[in-house]
Amino acid sequence: MKKLICCVLLGLTTAGVHAAGPSGDFMDANVDVSDTASLQRGANLFANNCMGCHSAEFVRWNALPEGLGVSMELIEENLIFGSYEVGDMMMSAMGTNDSMNWFGAPAPDLSLTARSKGPDWIFTYLNSFYRDPDASIGWNNTLLENSSMPHVLWHLQGVPEPVREEQGGELMTVGIEVPASAAGTMTEAEYLRATRDITNFMTFLGEPVRAKRHQMGVWVIGFLVIFTFLAYLMKREYWRDIH
Numbered sequence: 229m230k231k232l233i234c235c236v237l238l239g240l241t242t243a244g245v246h247a248a249g250p251s252g253d254f255m256d257a258n259v260d261v262s263d264t265a266s267l268q269r270g271a272n273l274f275a276n277n278c279m280g281c282h283s284a285e286f287v288r289w290n291a292l293p294e295g296l297g298v299s300m301e302l303i304e305e306n307l308i309f310g311s312y313e314v315g316d317m318m319m320s321a322m323g324t325n326d327s328m329n330w331f332g333a334p335a336p337d338l339s340l341t342a343r344s345k346g347p348d349w350i351f352t353y354l355n356s357f358y359r360d361p362d363a364s365i366g367w368n369n370t371l372l373e374n375s376s377m378p379h380v381l382w383h384l385q386g387v388p389e390p391v392r393e394e395q396g397g398e399l400m401t402v403g404i405e406v407p408a409s410a411a412g413t414m415t416e417a418e419y420l421r422a423t424r425d426i427t428n429f430m431t432f433l434g435e436p437v438r439a440k441r442h443q444m445g446v447w448v449i450g451f452l453v454i455f456t457f458l459a460y461l462m463k464r465e466y467w468r469d470i471h
């Protein structure tokens with residue numbers, strides 16, 4: 229009996245511990261898939277700025293209303309461009325071949341990127357673009373050197389310039405900075421929030437049922453605790469006459 233209680237208690241204390249993300253010099257995205265307002269903003273930014281090139285082909289459009297807390301009609305009206313049939317996946321308008329021709333690399337499907345790279349990687353990536361006249365597409369990225377993705381959110385962030393520093397006799401790009409003369413429509417704080425919202429939405433895409441599963445986990449553990457207690461009372465009752 230003691231063992232069983234120990235197991236339950238152990239389960240309770242470890243339930244809140246999550247697997248650690250990849251380590252490194254990443255910005256902290258601080259994602260929270262139960263923040264539906266953030267997911268809604270993220271979905272809007274994602275559909276309008278990313279799905280021209282990227283798909284999320286493992287996710288069905290109709291998985292969105294529940295996680296985002298909005299109706300399917302609202303999703304159809306605001307996020308889906310082009311034709312839509314019930315049960316359709318979140319496909320991009322651009323085929324892989326077009327992407328190869330235009331950018332020299334396929335725009336990867338983003339359904340599972342938050343799982344493979346981690347939310348902090350994505351958040352950092354979206355905050356690491358800078359203008360680079362030497363790069364073939366005119367943009368570069370401090371996290372993913374020579375990335376073939378252009379800085380599609382430049383109208384929001386502005387046009388960042390590289391911050392260079394001499395390290396060991398070589399000029400290294402150590403960060404980015406948006407000059408006041410090249411500002412976008414958002415302040416720095418607003419852009420950080422927007423990119424966090426997109427990252428949050430991509431984390432949700434990786435597992436639309438995650439928020440629900442966490443919620444259910446609490447109920448299951450609660451049930452187990454109560455059940456264990458009842459079983460203990462019953463055992464005491466049974467053994468009372470025998471002792």
Ligand code: HEC
Pocket residue numbers: 273274277278279280281282327331333334335336338341345350353354374375376377378380381426
């Ligand atoms: C103009 C087309 C285009 C648009 C629009 C675009 N991307 Fe990309 N994206 C690419 C290409 C091409 C790559 C491949 C880059 C490489 O590997 O060098 C890429 C790569 C990525 C990656 C890295 C994935 C990986 O596994 O390496 C992420 C994350 C990403 N994009 C997120 C976004 C987000 C978020 C948006 C919207 C804000 C967006 N992209 C909009 C073309 C685009």
